[in-house]
Structure formats: C-alpha cells, structure tokens
Amino acid sequence: MKLRTKIFISILLVSLTTLTISSYYLINRSHLxxxxxxxxxxxxxxxxxxxxxxxxxxxQTTDDNLKLLVSHYVDYYAGRGIQLMVYRNxxxxxxxxxxxxxxxxxxxxxxxxGTRQTQVITDNDKxxxxxxxxxxxxxxxxxxxxxxxxxxxxxxxxxxxxxxLLAATLILVLSFLSYLYSxxxxxxxxxxxxxxxxxxxxxxxxxxxxxxxxxxxxxxAFNQMASAVESRTRELExxxxxxxxxxxxxxxxxxxxxxxxxxxxxxxxxxxxxEEQQQKAAETIRMEAKRMKDIYTKLMxxxxxxxxxxxxxxxxxxxxxxxxxxxFSLQLQKQKVYLDMNTTLNVLLLxxxxxxxxxxxxxxxxxxxxxxxxxISLKAYQSEKGPVLEVSDNGYGIPEDKxxxxxxxxxxxxxxxSRKTGGAGLGLSICKSIASLxxxxxxxxxxxxxxTTIKIIFYNSVTxx
Amino acid sequence: MGHILIVEDxxxxxxxxxxxxxxxxxxxxxxxxxxxxxxxxxxxxxxxCLLDVMLPGQDGFQMIDxxxxxxIPVIYLTAKGSLTDRVKGLNLGxxxxxxxPFETLELLARIDVVLRRYGKTNSTFTYQxxxxxxxxxxxxxxxxxxxxxxxxxxxxxxxIQNRNLALSxxxxxxxxxxxxxxxxTRTVDMHIQRLRKKLDWEDVIKTVYKYGYRLEVS
Numbered sequence: 001m002k003l004r005t006k007i008f009i010s011i012l013l014v015s016l017t018t019l020t021i022s023s024y025y026l027i028n029r030s031h032l033x034x035x036x037x038x039x040x041x042x043x044x045x046x047x048x049x050x051x052x053x054x055x056x057x058x059x060q061t062t063d064d065n066l067k068l069l070v071s072h073y074v075d076y077y078a079g080r081g082i083q084l085m086v087y088r089n090x091x092x093x094x095x096x097x098x099x100x101x102x103x104x105x106x107x108x109x110x111x112x113x114g115t116r117q118t119q120v121i122t123d124n125d126k127x128x129x130x131x132x133x134x135x136x137x138x139x140x141x142x143x144x145x146x147x148x149x150x151x152x153x154x155x156x157x158x159x160x161x162x163x164x165l166l167a168a169t170l171i172l173v174l175s176f177l178s179y180l181y182s183x184x185x186x187x188x189x190x191x192x193x194x195x196x197x198x199x200x201x202x203x204x205x206x207x208x209x210x211x212x213x214x215x216x217x218x219x220x221a222f223n224q225m226a227s228a229v230e231s232r233t234r235e236l237e238x239x240x241x242x243x244x245x246x247x248x249x250x251x252x253x254x255x256x257x258x259x260x261x262x263x264x265x266x267x268x269x270x271x272x273x274x275e276e277q278q279q280k281a282a283e284t285i286r287m288e289a290k291r292m293k294d295i296y297t298k299l300m301x302x303x304x305x306x307x308x309x310x311x312x313x314x315x316x317x318x319x320x321x322x323x324x325x326x327x328f329s330l331q332l333q334k335q336k337v338y339l340d341m342n343t344t345l346n347v348l349l350l351x352x353x354x355x356x357x358x359x360x361x362x363x364x365x366x367x368x369x370x371x372x373x374x375x376i377s378l379k380a381y382q383s384e385k386g387p388v389l390e391v392s393d394n395g396y397g398i399p400e401d402k403x404x405x406x407x408x409x410x411x412x413x414x415x416x417x418s419r420k421t422g423g424a425g426l427g428l429s430i431c432k433s434i435a436s437l438x439x440x441x442x443x444x445x446x447x448x449x450x451x452t453t454i455k456i457i458f459y460n461s462v463t464x465x
Numbered sequence: 466m467g468h469i470l471i472v473e474d475x476x477x478x479x480x481x482x483x484x485x486x487x488x489x490x491x492x493x494x495x496x497x498x499x500x501x502x503x504x505x506x507x508x509x510x511x512x513x514c515l516l517d518v519m520l521p522g523q524d525g526f527q528m529i530d531x532x533x534x535x536x537i538p539v540i541y542l543t544a545k546g547s548l549t550d551r552v553k554g555l556n557l558g559x560x561x562x563x564x565x566p567f568e569t570l571e572l573l574a575r576i577d578v579v580l581r582r583y584g585k586t587n588s589t590f591t592y593q594x595x596x597x598x599x600x601x602x603x604x605x606x607x608x609x610x611x612x613x614x615x616x617x618x619x620x621x622x623x624x625i626q627n628r629n630l631a632l633s634x635x636x637x638x639x640x641x642x643x644x645x646x647x648x649x650t651r652t653v654d655m656h657i658q659r660l661r662k663k664l665d666w667e668d669v670i671k672t673v674y675k676y677g678y679r680l681e682v683s
Contacts, residue, residue, distance in 0.1 A: 255544045256475055259566035263481040266569050270631040271488050272671075272681050281484075284477045414521055 003189070004182040011178045015170060023163035027156060034152045038129055039118065045082070046116065046131045046145045049073075059138040063093075070094045083128070085144040097146065100128060108132040109142055126150045188215040192222060204230035242408070249410030249425065253295055257288035264288075298426045301357070302409065302433055310351035310437045312462075317343045317380045317389075320352070324359055324378065328367070336373030339363075343380035345387055349462045350438060355389075358434045361427040362391040362454050369395025369452060386440075386460045392453035398446040406444065407432050431456075438462065466490040466587055467512035467580045472502045472528075473542065474520055478565075482515065485569050488629040491576070499523040503531065511537050512585040513576060518543035518554065529557050538579050542567070570627065570636070577626060590625045592682050595664055597625060604664070611663055616641070620656050624670065624680040633677040653678075 057069055074084045074096055085095040090109055092102070100123045108130055111117040117132045131145040188211035198206040207223045210216060264281040267273065273281065321341040325332075332339055359378070366376045370393055379390040398406055398413060405411050409429040428442075435442040435456050446452040469491050473479040479495050486493045494509065496502040498520055505511075514537050518525035525541065532539050541554045541562040554562040560579045563572060580586045588600035596605045602618055604611045613621070620641040623632070632640075634650035642648070657678055661667050671679050 252544050255565055256478070259544075260475075260477045260481065262566045263478065263485075263569060267481065267484060269676075270569070270679075271485070272629050272679060273484070273488075277484055280480070284480070288477065 003186055004179070007182040007185065008175065008178040011181075012171065012174055015174055016167060019163070019167055019170060023159075023166075027159045027163065030159070031152065031156045034155065035120070035129075035149070038147065038149050038152065042129050042131055042145065042147045043116065043118070045147075046133060046143070049077070049084075049145065050133055050135060050143055053143070054135055054137050059135075059141070067094050071096075081148050083146040083148075085146075087142040087144060088140050090142075093141070095144075099123065099126065100146065105130050105132070105144065105146075108144070111142060113139055120149070121146075127153050187211075188213060188219070192219065195222060195226070199226055199229060204233055246409055249412075250299075253410065253425075254292065257292045260288040261285050295426070298430060302426060302430050310354055312349045312351055314347045315350045315352050315355065316347050317345050320356065320359070321378055321380070323356070324363060327360070328363055331367060332376075335367060335370065337367060337370050337376055338374075339376045339378060341378040345380045345382060345463075348380075348387055348458070351434075354434045354437065358431045358456070359389065359391065361431050365427055365454075366391060366393035366395060366452070369393055369397070382463075383457065386458045387463055388458070389456040390453060392451060394451035397448040397450055397452050398444070399448050400446075403444050403446055407442070467492075467576070467585055468510065469493045469576070470496060470502065470505055470511045470514040470537070472496045472499075472514060472520070472525075473517045474498060475517075482572070485573065485630075486576075489573055489627060499528055502528070506531070506535055506537065511535075512583070513537065513579055514539045515542050515576075516540070516559075518545055518550070526553060526557060529559060533558055538583055540575060540579060542572075570630065570632075573627065573630075592669065595666070597621065599625075606664060613660075613663065617656055617660055617663075620653070621660055621664075624678070628680045628682050631673040631676055631679045637677060 053070075053073060056073075057066065059066065061069075070084075070086050071094065074094065077084050078096065083097040083099075085097055086093040087109055100121060104121045104123060105119065108117045108119060109132060111132045111134060113134050113136070115133070117130075119130045121128050121130050126148065127150045128146040129149050131147075133143055133145075135141045135143060191208050191211060192215065195206055195208040204226065207226060208219045211219055264285050268278060268281050271277075321343060325339055325341060328339065331337075363376060363378070370376070374394050376391065376393045379388075379392075381388055381390070402413050406413065407428050410425040411428075412425040431454075432442050438456075438458060439461075440456050440458040443455045443457065444452065445455070466489070469486055471479050471482050471486075471493055473482065473495070474497050476497075479497070483493050483495060494505055494511075496505050502514075502516075514532050516525050516528065516532070516539050518541055520528075525543070529539055538560045539558070541559045542565065543550070543562075544565045551562045551564075560582070561575050563575060577586065586599075588598060590597045590599065594607045597603075598605075599622060602615075604613055604618070604621070620637065623637060623640040634653045637653045638646060638648070638650055642652075657670060661670050664670075669681060671681050673679050
C-alpha cells in the first residue's frame with residue numbers, strides 16, 4: 001500500500017475513532033443527565049400532585065362526583081403535558097389517556113403503599129416517564145403519572161446527526177489536509193524515486209540532493225551507488241570497445257595471410273604457370289602459413305601467460321645476454337645495427353624462457369625501428385626500486401600520445417598494419433604479461449625521432465646473493 | 466588488353482594480382498604506396514587502378530581524387546568489408562569495391578566489366594591464325610569466316626576472357642549458358658569438342674584433368 005494512503009488512513013482512523021468515542025460519550029452522558037433531571041422533576045411533581053389531590057378530593061362521595069373532581073386535575077395537568085390516570089383496585093377509574101396501552105404499565109399498578117414505581121415507556125415513537133403511587137388516605141387508588149419526554153430523545157437523535165455531519169466534514173477536510181501533509185512528508189522519497197528512475201534510463205550522472213532529514217543517509221548511499229554504477233558502466237563500455245578492437249585487429253591480421261594462401265593456391269590450380277611462378281607461389285603459401293602459425297602461437301602465449309605458473313630459477317644475466325646477442329647476430333649484421341650489452345647484476349630469480357622471449361621481442365622491436373642501422377643497448381642494473389633489465393635504441397621512436405596504447409594487443413602505430421613496419425602488434429602485450437608474471441613493471445620511454453627505451457623493473461625479491 | 470596499376474602495400478598479394486593479370490593478357494605496374502602510385506600515373510597511361518584502402522601513411526579513400534582527375538577508373542580492394550566502408554567507397558566514385566579474400570576469377574571478371582564500361586577492352590583476340598572479333602561476334606580462321614553457333618561463340622568468349630586459367634565445367638556452364646540453364650555439364654564437353662574441331666585448337670583448348678578446360682596461349 002502506498003505510504004500516502006497509509007498516512008491518510010491512519011490519520012482518518014485516529015480522528016474518526018476519537019471523534020466517535022467522544023461524541024458517543026458526550027451525547028450519552030447528556031442524554032442520561034436529561035432523563036435524570038426529568039425523573040427528579042417528575043417525582044417532585046408527583047409528590048405535589050398526590051398531596052394536592054389527597055387534600056382536595058373527597059373519597060367518600062359518589063364515583064361520578066369523584067370522577068368529575070379528578071377530571072379537573074387531569075385537565076389541568078394535561079395542559080402542561082402531563083397525563084394522569086387513576087386506578088382503583090387495579091381497574092381503570094378515570095383516564096383520558098389512550099396513547100399507551102395498559103399492558104405497558106400494568107406492572108406499575110402493583111406499587112406498594114408509601115413507595116413509588118417509575119419507568120420509561122416507549123410507545124409509537126413517543127417516550128413517557130411513568131410514575132405510579134398509592135394515595136395514602138385511599139389506598140385502593142393508584143395514581144398514574146406520565147410525562148412526555150420524547151423531546152429528550154429527539155434531542156439525542158439530533159445530536160447524533162450533528163456528530164455524523166461533523167464526522168463527514170472531518171473526513172473531507174482531513175482527506176485534503178492529509179494529502180498535502182503526506183506529500184510534504186514523502187517529498188524526499190519522491191526525490192529518490194526520480195533519481196532512481198533517471199539512472200535506470202541510463203542517465204548515470206544524476207545524483208540526489210541532500211534532503212537534510214532521516215533520508216539523508218539513504219540519499220548519500222544512493223549517490224554512492226549511482227557513482228559505482230556509472231564508473232562500472234564506463235568500465236564495461238571501455239572493455240567492450242577494447243574487445244571489439246581486438247577482434248577487428250585479429251581478423252585483419254588473419255585476413256592478409258589467408259588471402260595470400262587462397263590466392264596463390266588458386267593460382268597453382270588454375271593457371272598454366274611457369275616453373276618459376278609455381279615456385280614463388282608455393283614459397284609464398286609456406287611463408288604465410290608460417291606467419292599465421294606465428295600469430296596463433298603468440299596469441300596462445302598471451303592467453304596462457306595470463307594463467308601460467310612461471311618457473312623461477314637463478315638466471316645468470318651475462319649468459320642470457322650473450323645468448324640473445326648470438327641469436328640475433330645475423331640480423332644485426334644484415335641491418336648494420338650495433339648491439340651493446342652491459343650488466344652489473346649477477347644472478348636473478350626469473351623464468352628463463354619467458355624472460356628470453358620478452359627480451360627477444362624488445363630487441364626485435366628495436367631492430368624494426370632501425371631500418372637503416374643504429375645502436376641497441378641491452379643493460380641490467382640495480383635501481384632504487386629494484387633490479388632493472390633495459391633495452392634501448394636510437395630508432396624512430398613512438399609518438400608521445402601513443403605510448404600508452406602500444407601495450408594493447410594488436411596495436412600498431414602504423415595504422416595500415418604494413419608488414420614492412422612491424423609485426424602483428426602482439427609483442428609488447430606479451431612482454432607486459434610476462435613482466436606481470438614476475439610482478440615487475442614495464443616502463444616505456446620514447447621520443448619520436450630520437451629512440452625508445454624499455455625498462456623492466458623487478459622487486460628486490462628476485463635478487464639472490 | 467588493359468594496362469593496370471596495382472596499388473597495394475602487401476608484396477605477396479601485389480605479386481599474386483600481377484601474375485593473374487598477366488595470365489589473362491593485361492599488363493600491370495605495381496606501386497607500394499601513394500608516392501609510387503603518383504609517380505607511376507605521371508609517367509604512364511593506365512586503363513584502370515586497383516587501389517587498397519589501407520595504405521601506410523595515406524588513406525586509400527582520400528586518394529581517389531587523384532585518379533578521377535586523370536580519368537582512371539578505380540576498383541577498391543580491401544579487407545575492410547563493413548557496409549559503411551563499401552558504401553563510402555562507392556559514393557566516392559569508385560567503380561567497384563572488392564573485399565579480401567577474393568576469388569581471382571571474380572576480380573578478373575569485375576575488371577573486365579569496368580574496362581568494357583570505359584570502352585578500354587580489346588574487341589579482338591588473335592592467336593595463331595585465328596582472329597576472334599568480340600564486337601562483331603565473328604571468328605576468322607586464315608581469313609575465312611567460320612560458322613559458329615551463338616552458344617559456341619559465347620563459350621569461346623568465356624575461354625578467351627579467362628585465358629590461361631582453368632575453368633570448371635560448372636563455371637563454364639554458368640558463364641556461357643547462364644544461371645537459369647538447367648542442364649548437364651555434358652553439353653560443355655560437347656561444345657568444347659566442336660570448338661576444338663572447328664578452330665583446329667586441339668592443343669590450345671586443353672583439358673584440365675577432372676576439373677575442366679583451359680585456353681592456353683602464350
């Protein structure tokens with residue numbers, strides 16, 4: 001049930017109950033007081049009446065005479081709204097009052113000497129207060145007194161109607177007031193509602209203002225939640241975009257070798273090719289297949305490296321460097337690149353295979369950046385943060401705004417992804433994964449036209465004595 | 466046939482296209498980037514340009530104006546196959562847009578369409594003593610006009626347009642008889658026999674074992 005309805009109903013119930021109870025009590029009280037008053041009055045009158053009649057009536061005369069005399073009294077009092085009847089020996093002696101049937105007051109006739117009997121009798125919507133009593137001088141005679149007290153009852157009925165009217169008015173007024181009141185009370189809830197609606201519609205930047213009451217805590221919790229939703233959504237959107245880029249790049253990388261393989265094999269099947277052409281076609285197919293395998297392998301390394309358990313063994317840095325230099329010697333010579341190596345570190349706890357791969361990748365990248373020759377230096381030294389492995393070149397560098405992007409899988413600075421200027425773009429992301437596995441940082445410093453330096457910074461824990 | 470400029474930075478693909486074009490009788494020049502392409506069009510006249518959209522340094526979409534100015538029709542070649550890119554390419558004024566990987570036969574067919582549109586195809590084909598006039602739809606051998614049915618001529622035309630490339634029976638049926646033809650490939654064999662006989666080309670129209678036929682000309 002709505003809060004407003006609850007507020008309204010509770011206000012209404014409380015007020016109506018209070019009103020009803022108090023009205024009921026008051027009206028009843030008043031009514032009873034009135035009746036009591038009439039009773040007293042009637043009793044007094046009766047007393048007066050009986051003594052007056054006793055003094056004034058001669059009970060020795062004939063019945064007719066007596067009736068005549070009684071009739072004077074009856075007429076007199078009838079004019080004042082009081083009905084009188086006289087009974088003798090339980091039989092009616094004189095009466096001009098027929099409004100109430102005898103059966104109603106029959107038992108009052110057995111009133112004993114010296115006492116009075118009273119009763120309120122209702123007949124045909126009229127209320128009478130009956131008093132009966134015996135005349136002291138003539139105990140056979142019973143005087144029956146009936147006062148019309150209908151007006152008291154009418155008064156009560158009126159009071160009831162009035163209070164009903166009052167209740168009805170109260171309901172109307174309260175409805176209106178409680179509506180305003182509940183609006184006022186629930187305003188902070190409305191504010192929160194609106195906020196929640198906006199967020200569900202995607203407007204994540206909405207926040208609710210401070211309502212400065214009990215809802216304050218709720219409001220600020222809500223705002224916190226909204227911030228979390230906003231940043232989470234942005235995170236997910238970014239992730240999705242990254243994923244899409246990854247897929248686009250992957251498909252492009254795969255596409256080119258596939259096109260070659262398809263084309264050349266088609267050529268071999270369909271065309272009357274010379275032996276030289278056939279040779280070239282077959283050669284190209286082989287090369288492209290190898291390239292695809294290469295990408296596939298690198299991708300696998302990248303994926304698995306994220307989940308792999310590296311094998312840490314003490315690695316002699318000098319030996320590692322020499323190995324690397326040897327494996328690249330042919331390439332270095334061909335490209336007229338001079339590789340300089342230097343280490344002040346003796347042994348580090350590393351996964352040799354992975355670190356070898358990492359440094360190979362970096363050297364390959366540097367070679368790529370030095371198409372016309374240059375210098376690569378391979379260093380290992382201790383810094384204040386920890387031991388560092390460094391590869392730097394004086395090649396054509398990375399543009400400043402792209403330095404953060406090059407780490408991403410498949411990212412190529414050369415947008416056309418030309419083979420001449422680079423590989424599939426997986427190298428650096430693999431390096432980053434390998435570095436992470438060693439809990440090391442990979443830092444890139446580069447200046448376009450001047451060169452690039454890549455540092456792998458380890459924690460001191462990898463140093464052994 | 467046509468003199469075509471290939472603008473593609475992937476060497477292996479560029480070579481592949483070159484070989485195929487040469488096979489069917491076009492001559493071609495290779496360019497690796499926009500600079501080489503510009504140089505080429507300044508020194509030679511080209512009938513068509515095959516342009517890769519993703520080139521280092523310059524967007525292939527941007528280059529099309531240069532070719533339009535020199536009145537060289539352009540067919541875009543690229544791996545970027547999204548609908549927006551295709552529409553963009555065509556809206557910019559390219560004659561066609563082919564996505565990689567493509568089927569060689571399709572590429573050649575589309576090239577022919579463009580060349581024909583620009584009236585740059587050779588209307589005659591000559592080999593040994595046979596002269597085939599594609600415009601007149603006549604064949605002369607040793608000066609004498611040969612009597613070929615319309616269907617035989619269509620088949621000959623397909624062989625000539627795809628010379629030196631092996632065509633499957635199904636492909637020949639489709640190309641020379643049309644997509645609606647409901648028949649067996651045996652009719653291809655029969656027509657090939659007749660062509661060989663009439664032109665005395667037993668050694669020119671070669672059978673490709675289990676596959677189809679190939680018109681072999683040097």
